[in-house]
Amino acid sequence: QQPVQSPQAVILREGEDAVINCSSSKALYSVHWYRQKHGEAPVFLMILLKGGEQKGHEKISASFNEKKQQSSLYLTASQLSYSGTYFCGTEGQGAQKLVFGQGTRLTINP
Amino acid sequence: DGGITQSPKYLFRKEGQNVTLSCEQNLNHDAMYWYRQDPGQGLRLIYYSQIVNDFQKGDIAEGYSVSREKKESFPLTVTSAQKNPTAFYLCASSPLNRAPEAFFGQGTRLTVV
Numbered sequence: 001q002q003p004v005q006s007p008q009a010v011i012l013r014e015g016e017d018a019v020i021n022c023s024s025s026k027a028l029y030s031v032h033w034y035r036q037k038h039g040e041a042p043v044f045l046m047i048l049l050k051g052g053e054q055k056g057h058e059k060i061s062a063s064f065n066e067k068k069q070q071s072s073l074y075l076t077a078s079q080l081s082y083s084g085t086y087f088c089g090t091e092g093q094g095a096q097k098l099v100f101g102q103g104t105r106l107t108i109n110p
Numbered sequence: 111d112g113g114i115t116q117s118p119k120y121l122f123r124k125e126g127q128n129v130t131l132s133c134e135q136n137l138n139h140d141a142m143y144w145y146r147q148d149p150g151q152g153l154r155l156i157y158y159s160q161i162v163n164d165f166q167k168g169d170i171a172e173g174y175s176v177s178r179e180k181k182e183s184f185p186l187t188v189t190s191a192q193k194n195p196t197a198f199y200l201c202a203s204s205p206l207n208r209a210p211e212a213f214f215g216q217g218t219r220l221t222v223v
Contacts, residue, residue: 029209041215043214089212097155097166098202099169101152102151103150
């Protein structure tokens, strides 16, 4: 079952912040975040394991709330290069397979 | 350089014909995946394999078939039974451990006319 992402689309000006959410109805072992530019392959950003940890990658960070089976991706002081579609992928407690959400399209304008 | 290669990048087929999409990886990954991407629906899992000669259905396996005769290769056949085959298809691979980082190919855009 696909995780649900929100919002479906975001339009920002360069320098603004954004939050993308991902929620699942199943108990999760890990949450993965990827970014895809139009017509290209998705590129790995980070993985979060159960335990409520938060990770960071330059100005992009994420958290994982195990109790709520939710993850959030935080983009601060957005840059033009952040534009693309962001996908969360989830791995359940039992099944070792990645299931992705429907994506959040992020547009950064100058 | 290690990576995943999908071919061809663009593919056109007539309705009713079977077509096979190629996916090869030289990352020595045990797990391989096929996803279908449609606008607004994200990446939907078609099939995945964790070991040679074994594979499991994903969420939308109907109308598709796969084989895993070699660790490096995981071809996907879109059969005539697939009602709406026009889509962007992505292949991925990962190590066989929990919370693996998946590596994606560049995708094949299939258009059925």
